[in-house]
Amino acid sequence: MIDIATLKTLAAEANRAPSTHNTQPTRFALDGAGRTLVLADLSRRLAVGDPTNRDMGLSCGAALEGLVMALAGRGIGAEVEDLWPADILWRPGYRLAARLTPSGTASAPDLAAYTEKRFTWRGLFSPAASGTLAALEASALAKDDVTFAGGKDALAFIAARNDAASLAVMRERAFRDELVAWMRLSPNHPAYRSDGLNLDALRMGRLEGAVAGKILASPLFSLADRLGLAASLVSETAKTMTAAACLLFHRPAGESPVSTGRAFYRFWLDFTRFGLAGWPMAVLADVPAAAEAMGQRFAVPAGHRLINVLRVGPAPFVTTKYRLPAEELVLDG
Numbered sequence: 001m002i003d004i005a006t007l008k009t010l011a012a013e014a015n016r017a018p019s020t021h022n023t024q025p026t027r028f029a030l031d032g033a034g035r036t037l038v039l040a041d042l043s044r045r046l047a048v049g050d051p052t053n054r055d056m057g058l059s060c061g062a063a064l065e066g067l068v069m070a071l072a073g074r075g076i077g078a079e080v081e082d083l084w085p086a087d088i089l090w091r092p093g094y095r096l097a098a099r100l101t102p103s104g105t106a107s108a109p110d111l112a113a114y115t116e117k118r119f120t121w122r123g124l125f126s127p128a129a130s131g132t133l134a135a136l137e138a139s140a141l142a143k144d145d146v147t148f149a150g151g152k153d154a155l156a157f158i159a160a161r162n163d164a165a166s167l168a169v170m171r172e173r174a175f176r177d178e179l180v181a182w183m184r185l186s187p188n189h190p191a192y193r194s195d196g197l198n199l200d201a202l203r204m205g206r207l208e209g210a211v212a213g214k215i216l217a218s219p220l221f222s223l224a225d226r227l228g229l230a231a232s233l234v235s236e237t238a239k240t241m242t243a244a245a246c247l248l249f250h251r252p253a254g255e256s257p258v259s260t261g262r263a264f265y266r267f268w269l270d271f272t273r274f275g276l277a278g279w280p281m282a283v284l285a286d287v288p289a290a291a292e293a294m295g296q297r298f299a300v301p302a303g304h305r306l307i308n309v310l311r312v313g314p315a316p317f318v319t320t321k322y323r324l325p326a327e328e329l330v331l332d333g
């Protein structure tokens with residue numbers, strides 16, 4: 001039987017999982033009958049960037065997978081019910097994502113050793129050894145939900161689509177405002193070390209951060225756009241081209257976001273094994289024209305939906321994980 005103190009430790013481990021804009025929407029509670037509830041805190045939803053809460057479901061699924069691994073690390077097996085499709089409010093403001101019932105014993109999967117080592121790298125990638133790249137490609141080939149995209153032509157194609165889709169999305173003022181609200185562009189921000197995207201995660205200096213905040217949050221962006229400067233402000237091509245390769249992650253079209261999120265976390269941990277960092281380009285899956293172009297060029301299997309595309313490569317160093325304190329992740333049942 002798990003008690004609240006143990007649940008806090010498990011929650012902190014589970015919350016090493018990736019989440020959109022580092023919103024960390026997943027909460028945990030005990031239901032009084034020995035089961036653990038995984039909940040989405042709707043106050044952390046991205047109303048503009050994620051109007052259907054799909055990304056929130058993905059983030060909860062990733063943390064759920066983290067919880068399953070953390071339990072297994074303590075020898076506890078669990079039966080998982082994905083409750084996302086039922087769309088049930090546990091309490092006002094909290095949507096039920098999943099319920100875990102203890103079931104037999106388990107041992108930690110090999111991937112559990114990589115939860116601390118996995119991170120998002122938003123800088124220039126270091127060169128990858130050819131053996132590592134070959135191993136990554138072979139590993140992707142063995143999976144039915146991952147497609148490997150390597151070589152300069154493929155990277156250039158992806159970089160151009162990513163820049164175009166990002167610019168289209170960033171032209172929406174409401175999207176930029178929401179993004180900036182989750183950016184912590186000064187070390188003095190009260191949540192600098194606990195959630196959102198800080199200067200360290202964004203690989204920005206203080207001055208760069210201050211300028212980015214000003215441009216994104218104000219009509220300056222539209223002015224820059226009219227002058228033809230916005231495209232270069234948004235462009236990530238120079239960094240994208242340093243990736244060792246890109247991985248397209250795609251899943252069966254009708255799958256629940258929570259189940260997809262579980263698989264997404266395993267996918268990311270799986271290439272972390274090769275000493276590689278990842279940098280997602282969600283716009284390539286979210287902007288329909290980009291998703292279609294990617295699907296055609298890289299032959300995403302029929303019946304699969306593109307979930308994300310990650311630039312992958314060695315990072316010069318590991319960045320710190322900025323996370324909420326465990327007390328904030330656990331709710332009283």
Ligand SMILES: Cc1cc2nc3c(=O)[nH]c(=O)nc-3n(C[C@H](O)[C@H](O)[C@H](O)COP(=O)(O)O)c2cc1C
Pocket residue numbers: 016017018019020021022055058059062118119120121122196197201279280281282283308321
């Ligand atoms: C569903 C999903 C989509 C994401 N999309 C992006 C993205 O488009 N661009 C990006 O820079 N990071 C993206 N991320 C990464 C998160 O911003 C990152 O996981 C979070 O900031 C926590 O940092 P960490 O991965 O280093 O632990 C995404 C994460 C998830 C779970």
